[in-house]
Structure formats: structure tokens, C-alpha cells
Amino acid sequence: MTHKFIEPKAPPISDRSVVGWMRNNLFDSPLNTALTIIIAYVLLQFIPLVLDWALFSATWVADSDACKAGSGACWGLINAKWRFILFGTYTYDEHWRPFVGMLILLGACVGSTIPVFWKPMRLLLLWVVSSVLLGIIMWGGIFGLSYVENTLWGGLPLTLIIAVYGTLFAFPIGILLALGRMSNLPAIKSFCIFFIELIRGVPLISVLFMSSFLLPLFLPDGVNIDKLLRAQVGITLFTAAYLAEVFRGGLQAIPNGQFEAANSLGLTYWQSMRMIILPQALRLVIPPTVNSFISMFKDTSLVVIIGLMDLLGTVKSVIKDPEWRIFYAEGYVFAAAIFFFFCYSMARYSAYLEVELRKGEGH
């Protein structure tokens, strides 16, 4: 028997062409062919209508009468009210400040996503510096900036502040709760279980409501905790409780051998958690962790019930104006687009992170 080495060849043409792809994916069975045709028909009916409403017949000038005369979307609403929608009741002439504040905050977020900053000291420095700058620019009161009370803050910067600081603090608290719940020390374990189950067992609205209306009743007269701070703490603890369970899932997926190897090398509990267990566990739970953050980002709009005006709050307030009332859909579409932009960015980053952190490990 003679053996001839077989050179690698290109796959058949039908697997590589567009027609081949369509045959394999869209028309490979009678059922799929039928579904493809139905969906194509629906899309062809639907897309022109949407495009016509949103673009071709839309009114762009900031004039509600012109909008009422037109047949499409009224983007004039956004044109007329965008500053209130974005910055809420913040002093009108000072709107550049929440804008710059927002850039600082987003800059810090983007910075934290870059591996160069993934050193504890660098991250700490980045966040301390940008938080101080954010505070100065938002509150003012020094460097010739007029003082703006945080009850006046609103719109997108407020949404971002609550979401970003909620994320920042919920993450470590969630880790501690997860470790506590898995601890051998009965007191710590029971406390963590109690906390997690209590917070998970009630809706976020009631946490915010309690922090806003019930807490002051128990505080002595004259002691007044800032409303924004209360909302921030409420949302942070709420998210932390959910994250704790996500992290616990990750911790349980780490083989016992990793704990044993770390122990037998003489690493302490905190050393082995920090360097061996948590890096692996957290990486496993990137998708559900980002899921929690996205859901928290959207939940920030609930702060409206305690009188804070976030992005959705400012939109709602704008469409109460009788002049613009009938164009509520445009207002909500605008808010939805902004929420989608941030949530989708987080989702993409999570996907990037999963790939990036596995690079070179050869799994």
C-alpha cells in the first residue's frame, strides 16, 4: 500500500458564496423557506413606514405648530427642549458644568476599561481625582463657580452619577457579601444571608421609598441625610445584594483543588481569594454581572418617585407641557435611544472583556 500525503484543499464553492450561504441558512428546508419569505414580507412593509415617520416626513424645527401640521415625527420637541431633557433643573446659564462633569465621569469609565489602568493604585487615583473634579464642577462654591445645590441636579448627568457610583460601590460590597455568605463563621454568614434575602425580597421602589420617607422618621430632628445620597445608598445596596448571588455562583464553580493548592502553598485566606479564586470566579460571571449593571442602569429611573429628576424624569416633565403633550412618543424614543446607547456599550464591553481575559490561555 502506498500512502500519499493529502494536501489541504479549499472547501466546496457552495459553502463560500453568498448564494451558498443563503441556501444553507435561509432556504435549507420548506419550513425555513416559508419563514424567510414571511419575515422578508413583514420587514418590507414595516421598514418604509418607520423610515418615513422618523426621517422623511419628520419635522425638525422647534415649533409645535409646524409639528402638528406635519405627518411624521416631531423632532422639534427635542430641538426645543434638549437642554432641559439633558440637564434638568440645573441653573440654565451653568449647563456647561454638568456637561463637563458628564465628560469627566465618562472619561473615568472609559479609562477604567483600558488594561493600562488595571492596577489598584492607578484605578484608585483615577477615580479619586475624577470624583473630586466632578464634585467641584457640579457643586461649585469654589474657584469662582457659583454653588449649585444637588437637589437641582437632573437629567443625564444625574442618571450617570447614580449608575456609575452604584456600580463602583456595589461591586466590592457584592464580593464581601458573597464571601461572607460562604464563610465558616456563623455570625458573618447569617448576617450576609439575612441582608441578601431581605434586600432581594423587596422591590427597589420600596427600598427607595423606605430610605426616603421612613428613614427620616427614625432620625433625630435636624439630622437630614441628603436625598441624592439616600437614593445612591439604596440603589447601591440593592444591586450589591443581587451581585452577591452572581459572585457566589462564580465562587462555587471554582474547583476545590484551587483552594487546596493555594492553601498548601501557604497563602492566607485573603491572598488566595484576591489572587487565585476571585480572578477566576469573577471572569466566569462577567455576563450575569454586566446583566446586573445594565439592569441597575435602567432602574435608576425609579429615583423619580423620591423626587429626583433623572433622564426619564426630565422627559416626562417636558411632555407635560400642553404645547408638546401629543409628542410624547418622540420624547420617549429620545430617552430610549440614550439608555440604549449606554446599555449596549456595556454589553459590547462585556463581550470584549470575555475574549480579552482569555487571550493566550489556550482553552
Next chain:
Amino acid sequence: MTNLEPHTERQVGHHEKTEDVIKIRDMNKWFGSFHVLRDINLNVEKGERIVICGPSGSGKSTLIRCLNRLEAYQTGEVYVNDILLGDDVKNIEAIRREVCMVFQHFNLFPHKTILENLTLAPIWVRKMPKKEAEEMAMAYLERVRIAEQALKFPGQLSGGQQQRVAIARSLCMQPKIMLFDEPTSALDPEMVKEVLDVMVELAKEGMTMLCVTHEMGFAKEVADRVIFMDEGQIVEQNEPEPFFTNPQNERTQMFLSQILSHH
């Protein structure tokens, strides 16, 4: 070195000598109501190489896991380097700095490179400067003939290579005692030899070793003493030559006939 001394006359449990680096007195352990280790008495001298064998479930792995407190025992006493191994965390930490373990499934840290796997404990536990730790790690990788893989991740290495890395990782802690828990059982057959070769070299350099293994060739070549365990008890122990040629206990005879029958 005292490991050439015959162990045949040794009465387990009555051997008092400061050279003993491990002293186990009447140790008992239960998993729930299951009595997994029963009245274990064992002394190990400095530099001694011990092979522990026995059927699965006989408690041999549990025995060595009790020596660095991966498992806690309930009654009796264990001294390692004259330090009492009990609930005291300081003692446990002190003992773990001197006793290293090689596992059946290697247990390398998959998110760290080979070099990082080796330098982690010296840097954090021994407080060694990073550069020094890396030089030492490379020297040990050289010794287990795997230095060229230093910057790879464990997942990119074969089982045999991973186990050699695990041995090098233990050696980086410069332990006085090494415990091996079935180090070749999870390996493909063609990789067993490369790991055993490293262990034989280690044994010949005078490391105190306790190996749970079924590699009887290894036991014959390097062991000072072979211990046979069954049902949580030390049934028989002897030097390899008389142990294999003339086992005393019926259960030892049966065990040996089973594992040696296809050799």
C-alpha cells in the same frame, strides 16, 4: 543521613527521636459517621522516602491531607517539625510553609502563566523580591526540564508537563517535606515516566517525601519504607524488598497480587 537505617524492627509509635520531622500519635478522623482514619501512629525521619499504597477508600490520601491541614483530624496529635498541627492558625501557616503538596489533578492556577504559578507563593508567603523569585523559578523549571514553557499558561501544556510544573511550584517554596497525592494517576500512560523521573531525582537528593502512589516500580527504586493501608488503618509497613517479596498480612498479599498481576 539516617534513612539507610533499617525500619523493620521499628515499632510504630514508640520511636522517639528529634530527627523525626513528622510524628503522628493515635490519630483518628471521621467523615460524618464514617471512621476514615483509625488510630494512626507514624513517625517519619528527616530525608525518609515513604510510599503509601492501598485500595481506594483506604484513607491513604486523607492521611497525607491531614499533614498540611487540608483535612482536620478529630483525635490524637500530629507534630510536623515539632510544631503541633491543630486548630492554631499560626501553627498551620508555619507548617504549610515547610510542607508542600503535589496533587493528582495538578491544580495549577489556570489564569497565571507557568512562571507566575511558581513565583506567587515565594513572593507573597516568603516575601522574596520578584526578580529573585523569578530567577529561582527558572532554575527549578530548568531542573524539571520545562524552562522553555515559562511564559505559557497551564492549559497549553500536556498533563505530564503540568505535573512537572506543579512539582517545581512546590520546590519554589523550598519545603522540608513534600507530599504527593497520586501524582501520576491522572496522566496518560506515556507521560507517567517523565513525572516519575523528576520524583526519583528529588528522592535521590534527600527530600523527605510521602507519596501516595500505585507505581510499585517507583516504590522499589527509591522508597525507604512502604506502608500498606486498608480500611483506615496502617496494616503493614516494611522496606520495599521484604514488603514486596514477603508480605506478612493477608490483605497486603491480596492487594499486591492484584496490582502486580498484570506487570
